[in-house]
Amino acid sequence: MKALRFARFGPPEVLAPADVAEPVPGAGEVKVRVHAAGLNPLDWKLRAGHLGLLPIGRPPRGLGCEFAGTIVGTGGGAHARHVGERVFGTVSPFAHDGAFAEYVVVRHDAIAPLPDALDFVGAAALPIAGGTALQALADVARVAAGQRVLVTGAAGGVGHFAVQVGKHLGAYVVGVCGPANVDFVRAQGADEVVDYAKDDFTRRSDCFDVVFDAASASTYHAARAVLTVSGVYVSTSGSAAAVASTVVGDLLGRLTSRRRAVAFRLRTGAAQWQRLAALAATGALRPHVERTIVLDEVAAALGAMESGHGRGKTVVRLM
Numbered sequence: 001m002k003a004l005r006f007a008r009f010g011p012p013e014v015l016a017p018a019d020v021a022e023p024v025p026g027a028g029e030v031k032v033r034v035h036a037a038g039l040n041p042l043d044w045k046l047r048a049g050h051l052g053l054l055p056i057g058r059p060p061r062g063l064g065c066e067f068a069g070t071i072v073g074t075g076g077g078a079h080a081r082h083v084g085e086r087v088f089g090t091v092s093p094f095a096h097d098g099a100f101a102e103y104v105v106v107r108h109d110a111i112a113p114l115p116d117a118l119d120f121v122g123a124a125a126l127p128i129a130g131g132t133a134l135q136a137l138a139d140v141a142r143v144a145a146g147q148r149v150l151v152t153g154a155a156g157g158v159g160h161f162a163v164q165v166g167k168h169l170g171a172y173v174v175g176v177c178g179p180a181n182v183d184f185v186r187a188q189g190a191d192e193v194v195d196y197a198k199d200d201f202t203r204r205s206d207c208f209d210v211v212f213d214a215a216s217a218s219t220y221h222a223a224r225a226v227l228t229v230s231g232v233y234v235s236t237s238g239s240a241a242a243v244a245s246t247v248v249g250d251l252l253g254r255l256t257s258r259r260r261a262v263a264f265r266l267r268t269g270a271a272q273w274q275r276l277a278a279l280a281a282t283g284a285l286r287p288h289v290e291r292t293i294v295l296d297e298v299a300a301a302l303g304a305m306e307s308g309h310g311r312g313k314t315v316v317r318l319m
């Protein structure tokens with residue numbers, strides 16, 4: 001089968017399609033024919049070696065963390081999945097193989113059935129960015145109707161879903177983005193859009209119950225200026241520095257205030273994907289796929305993503 005591989009950590013050029021053996025499912029696993037796979041910043045960070053201190057599979061290895069496709073084989077063991085089922089889900093970044101491949105093998109509980117309302121491309125865009133937006137706002141920040149939520153990176157993969165989730169939860173949502181994305185963020189449902197080239201949201205006179213730093217572009221220290229007395233700052237933990245400053249800021253901040261800062265980490269698994277599928281089926285979550293590409297274009301697309309200025313999601317079609 002065709003799959004993307006890299007033999008060493010490095011720049012986009014280390015990533016190339018290769019012919020490799022199809023994976024074989026073991027007990028409790030399923031083999032999926034991948035129809036589409038979503039791109040995420042995690043992919044280029046992994047390829048570049050930025051996560052080298054974590055126990056990830058070392059190169060030579062594959063890449064790609066989320067996908068949608070059809071089950072073509074099961075490895076035995078008791079589980080409810082069956083051949084022919086349309087599913088979507090994630091591959092662990094710690095695994096040796098990735099979703100930028102014609103086939104993946106995953107545990108049966110890493111995937112969920114695809115609702116009829118969702119096509120493969122839309123579903124492949126959902127798990128990581130949609131899951132992050134939903135869990136950060138609904139589970140971590142516990143956004144309630146009527147609250148005020150500010151989202152940085154509101155045009156990005158995570159951010160555009162966060163604007164939609166915030167509106168679904170009944171919040172007043174302010175999205176922060178660059179000048180080229182103002183209309184796009186408004187179209188996601190934002191009540192107000194801040195163009196960061198013109199205005200600095202941390203200097204606003206109004207306050208927010210939640211600042212969701214989806215772009216990991218700000219800090220708790222800066223965002224505190226616009227948090228209510230019991231407000232929550234959630235960072236997507238886009239770098240080790242972002243995690244460290246959020247954790248330290250939270251520890252110090254708790255000495256003198258009721259505010260919280262949380263370094264977010266995504267929970268994966270069938271139950272999480274089912275929540276997303278249910279929201280997508282009702283139209284509350286609408287994946288915006290800005291671009292679909294083929295396997296040969298993934299290396300360049302991930303290189304472009306490193307600029308940090310993506311809009312919506314990019315998805316690779318494998319069928």
Ligand SMILES: NC(=O)c1ccc[n+]([C@@H]2O[C@H](COP(=O)([O-])OP(=O)(O)OC[C@H]3O[C@@H](n4cnc5c(N)ncnc54)[C@H](OP(=O)(O)O)[C@@H]3O)[C@@H](O)[C@H]2O)c1
Pocket residue numbers: 040041042128129132152153154155156157158159176177178179181196214215216217236237238239264265266305308309310311312
């Ligand atoms: N911890 C976790 O489990 C987890 C899960 C998912 C993602 N993440 C992390 O979350 C981050 C965002 O992921 P993503 O998929 O949304 O990336 P993305 O699609 O590349 O989007 C990043 C967005 O950030 C915006 N941006 C850049 N600089 C900004 C600034 N100064 N102010 C406001 N917005 C700014 C860009 O929009 P403009 O062009 O408008 O600037 C772009 O839309 C990444 O660091 C990723 O690794 C973490």
